[in-house]
Each structure stands twice: as C-alpha cells, then as structure tokens.
Amino acid sequence: MKIFLETFGCQMNEYDSELIRSILRSHQHTFVENLDHAEVALLNTCAIRENAHEKIYHRLDELKGRKRRQKNLVVGVLGCMAQNLRQELAEHAPIVDIVAGPDSYRRLPLLINSVRGTGEKGFDFSLSEYEAYSDIAPQRMPGVNAWIAIMRGCDNFCTFCVVPYTRGRERSREPQNIVAEVHRIAAEGFKQVTLLGQNVNSYRFEQHDFADLMQMAAEVDGIRRVRFTSPHPKDFPRKLLHTMAANPKLCKHIHLPLQAGSDSVLERMNRTYTKQEFLDLVAEIRAIVPEISLTTDVICGFCGETDEDFEETLEVMRRVEFDSAFTFKYSERKHTIAERKFKDDVPDEVKLQRLTRLIDLQREISKQHNAAEIGKIFEVLVEEPSKKNPHEWLGRTDQNKGVVFWDDAVKPGDFVQVRINAAGTNTLRGTVERQGWRRLPVTAVEAECCAI
Numbered sequence: 486m487k488i489f490l491e492t493f494g495c496q497m498n499e500y501d502s503e504l505i506r507s508i509l510r511s512h513q514h515t516f517v518e519n520l521d522h523a524e525v526a527l528l529n530t531c532a533i534r535e536n537a538h539e540k541i542y543h544r545l546d547e548l549k550g551r552k553r554r555q556k557n558l559v560v561g562v563l564g565c566m567a568q569n570l571r572q573e574l575a576e577h578a579p580i581v582d583i584v585a586g587p588d589s590y591r592r593l594p595l596l597i598n599s600v601r602g603t604g605e606k607g608f609d610f611s612l613s614e615y616e617a618y619s620d621i622a623p624q625r626m627p628g629v630n631a632w633i634a635i636m637r638g639c640d641n642f643c644t645f646c647v648v649p650y651t652r653g654r655e656r657s658r659e660p661q662n663i664v665a666e667v668h669r670i671a672a673e674g675f676k677q678v679t680l681l682g683q684n685v686n687s688y689r690f691e692q693h694d695f696a697d698l699m700q701m702a703a704e705v706d707g708i709r710r711v712r713f714t715s716p717h718p719k720d721f722p723r724k725l726l727h728t729m730a731a732n733p734k735l736c737k738h739i740h741l742p743l744q745a746g747s748d749s750v751l752e753r754m755n756r757t758y759t760k761q762e763f764l765d766l767v768a769e770i771r772a773i774v775p776e777i778s779l780t781t782d783v784i785c786g787f788c789g790e791t792d793e794d795f796e797e798t799l800e801v802m803r804r805v806e807f808d809s810a811f812t813f814k815y816s817e818r819k820h821t822i823a824e825r826k827f828k829d830d831v832p833d834e835v836k837l838q839r840l841t842r843l844i845d846l847q848r849e850i851s852k853q854h855n856a857a858e859i860g861k862i863f864e865v866l867v868e869e870p871s872k873k874n875p876h877e878w879l880g881r882t883d884q885n886k887g888v889v890f891w892d893d894a895v896k897p898g899d900f901v902q903v904r905i906n907a908a909g910t911n912t913l914r915g916t917v918e919r920q921g922w923r924r925l926p927v928t929a930v931e932a933e934c935c936a937i
C-alpha cells in the first residue's frame with residue numbers, strides 16, 4: 486500500500502513517525518510524499534494545546550473532500566490526539582478509519598489490512614507499561630541530527646499537561662540498546678544525536694542514570710555532538726552538570742522549562758519546585774558549566790494566575806535571562822488534573838496580553854544576548870539551506886544558536902568556524918573563518934583602523 490504520513494507536534498512525534506515508517510516498511514508498504522498518490526493517509530498527531538487539535542481537525546476536513554473523490558482512501562489518526570480523544574474522535578470525524586495511540590503502532594499493519602479487507606474501522610488505544618519499540622530501527626530521513634527516544638511516557642502529572650494520559654507510564658530503554666542505536670546512526674553519517682524523554686532526569690535502567698547514558702553516547706566515534714531534551718527542574722542531577730562540563734561533545738545547552746514564576750501557580754501546576762529553587766538551580770548550572778545556554782517553556786494564564794503571579798514570572802525571566810523561550814497561553818486539556826480541579830478563569834484577552842508581554846520581554850533579552858556574540862568565532866555544524874534564503878546555510882553553535890552564513894565550499898554535516906558579524910532576535914549571521922587566513926581579533930582590527 487502507498488502511505489502518506491504527516492507529523493504534527495514535538496520531536497518525540499518526529500521520532501515516532503520514523504518508527505511507524507519502519508514498522509510499515511517491514512510489512513511491504515511504501516511511502517509517498519504526495520497525498521495524490523496515497524492509498525492510506527496517516528496523521529501522527531499532537532494534543533498538547535487546543536490549537537494542535539484544531540490543526541488536525543482542519544486537515545481532516547481537507548481529507549473529507551478528498552475521500553469523496555477517492556472512496557477507498559484509508560484515513561488514520563495516530564499519536565497523542567488519537568489517544569486523548571479516542572471514541573469521540575471517531576464519532577466526530579466519520580471519515581477516520583483508524584485511530585491508534587502511541588503504544589499501538591505495532592498493530593498498524595493489521596489495522597490497515599483489516600480496513601482494506603473488510604471495511605471495518607480499527608481502533609487501538611491500549612497503553613502499555615513496557616512498550617519502548619527498542620527492537621525497531623527507526624527509518625530516518627538523511628540529515629545531520631538524529632533523535633533517539635531514551636524513554637517513553639511521563640509520571641510527573643503536571644496538572645496542566647495531557648502527556649501522562651496520552652503517552653502513559655514512564656519507562657526507560659536499556660542503555661546498551663540505545664548505544665547500539667547511536668552506533669548505527671554514526672555509521673549512517675549523522676553527526677549529532679539528541680536524546681529525547683519527557684523528563685530525562687528520571688531516566689534509570691538498573692544502575693545507569695542519564696549522565697551515564699550521555700557519557701556513553703559521547704563515546705561513540707563519528708558522533709560529534711550530543712544533545713538532550715528535556716530535563717525537569719526538580720531533582721536536577723548535579724552529576725549531569727559535571728559530566729557536561731567535562732566532555733566537549735556534550736553540548737552546552739539546557740532546555741529547562743520554568744512554566745511559571747509564582748510559587749502558588751507552581752504549586753497548582755504540581756511542578757514541585759519553588760521560584761527560589763529554580764533560581765538556585767540556574768545559579769548552580771552556571772557555576773558548573775559557565776558557557777551554558779539556557780532556554781525555557783513558559784505558560785501564562787494558568788488557572789487562578791493573578792497579575793501579581795504573572796509579574797513574578799516576568800521577574801524570573803528578567804533575572805535568569807534565558808537565551809530563548811517558548812511561550813504559551815494556558816489551554817485546558819481533557820482528562821488533566823487541572824480540568825478536574827481548577828477553573829480556567831483567566832479571560833482569553835488577559836492571557837493574550839500576558840503572552841504579548843512574555844514575547845516582548847524575551848525578544849529584548851534574546852536580542853541583547855545575540856548582540857553580545859558579535860565579533861566572536863563559533864564552531865558551527867552546517868545543517869541545511871536557510872529557509873528564508875536558500876542561497877545561505879543555516880548551522881548551529883554548540884549552544885544551539887542558529888547561525889546563517891554563506892560559503893560555497895561547505896555542505897550539511899561539516900563543521901566550520903564562523904565569525905559573527907550581525908545579530909537578530911532569533912539568529913546570528915556571520916562569515917566563515919578559514920585556516921591560514923590572518924584574522925585579527927575585532928579589537929585589534931578596530932585599533933588598526935583607528936591608526937590608519
């Protein structure tokens with residue numbers, strides 16, 4: 486069967502789509518890039534906020550029209566939204582033939598066959614305590630970075646979050662199995678690996694913790710950079726910081742979700758840390774890994790958030806000065822603790838005003854941080870042509886900052902030294918420094934110019 490697979494949402498979903506490709510290919514299905522050529526259309530979905538659901542419903546509307554013309558097109562909704570809405574999704578979107586949650590991908594070949602064979606719809610929402618797809622080699626698109634899920638699920642139950650309900654209980658994969666996957670991707674030519682988990686701090690397999698795993702991944706020849714996302718600020722492993730400081734392959738970037746700055750909001754969110762504990766952690770991270778870049782996630786307008794609570798979030802952001810932040814309006818999710826326990830009582834226009842203030846503040850901070858990089862030279866891993874201008878390259882520094890530059894002698898996967906000469910809010914811009922070229926430090930250049 487010819488399959489079209491579209492992925493929505495986070496990196497974990499990207500990784501899951503690679504697993505799905507592998508499972509279906511091993512059953513002789515093929516993949517097409519163009520929906521016009523597809524016999525099966527699969528959407529791998531996200532449920533984290535309402536706008537994620539809206540996107541999928543919109544796509545399903547488009548598929549409805551297509552199904553009128555192509556009666557035997559099989560439509561499947563997979564992943565978090567499938568798990569979250571289950572029967573309701575099938576009822577509201579009668580064109581959907583298959584609904585399968587994140588632990589049901591092994592059953593996809595069976596579900597597809599049965600829809601094609603008998604016309605009977607196939608649903609599978611069983612969540613497993615063990616499924617980690619460890620024996621399946623993901624089918625990756627060629628590139629520079631490879632994702633590896635080192636664990637699945639989440640046991641934290643932050644009250645706003647749907648993930649514990651859509652992805653089920655937390656389980657860690659065996660380290661030897663993960664390291665074997667790192668060897669495979671190195672052999673395939675990937676230069677960077679990003680280890681994924683909903684909360685990597687709680688990775689544990691027998692006597693191995695997350696810091697051990699990072700170290701093991703870094704030891705694989707051919708892999709030049711190891712990244713991870715995301716840790717939880719509670720019980721952040723100090724050992725991980727020392728491991729990061731000691732190993733140049735471990736990238737100096739931590740995505741550390743703050744979510745909110747007020748203790749009462751943090752408590753209602755069940756984040757299990759206070760504002761001061763978060764600030765202390767940031768100070769410790771910076772003391773142990775001084776060159777670290779910190780980024781974050783922030784939610785505004787959570788249940789009961791007052792103006793004063795929100796000011797505390799802004800205060801933490803001013804004090805920490807993250808390099809960048811993903812900022813969100815609170816979006817009530819089905820089945821979560823917040824939905825059952827609290828009232829979604831911050832009016833939407835207040836959420837929007839607060840979101841605008843978060844974005845404005847972060848833009849200011851990012852701009853200042855980026856401007857401070859002008860004149861410095863960074864090792865940049867070349868990723869792909871820049872989206873804005875395909876005649877330029879986009880690469881990333883160790884700290885995960887995007888750098889745009891032009892050079893006709895490089896290709897994706899190369900490492901180049903780039904001197905930064907301009908900075909915006911989101912990206913840096915620079916020129917490649919070649920060995921053998923005499924380059925003076927900026928201050929010396931300025932001094933020379935002044936002397937002339």
Ligand code: 5AD
Nearest residue numbers: 645646742782783784813814815816
């Ligand atoms: N509403 C808004 N943002 C949310 N996030 C998770 N759940 C919600 C929600 N219900 C955000 C958190 C999380 C990021 C992935 O998405 O900030 O860290």
Ligand code: SF4
Nearest residue numbers: 639641642643646648
């Ligand atoms: Fe959701 Fe909290 Fe788990 Fe992150 S740690 S996935 S925010 S429940």
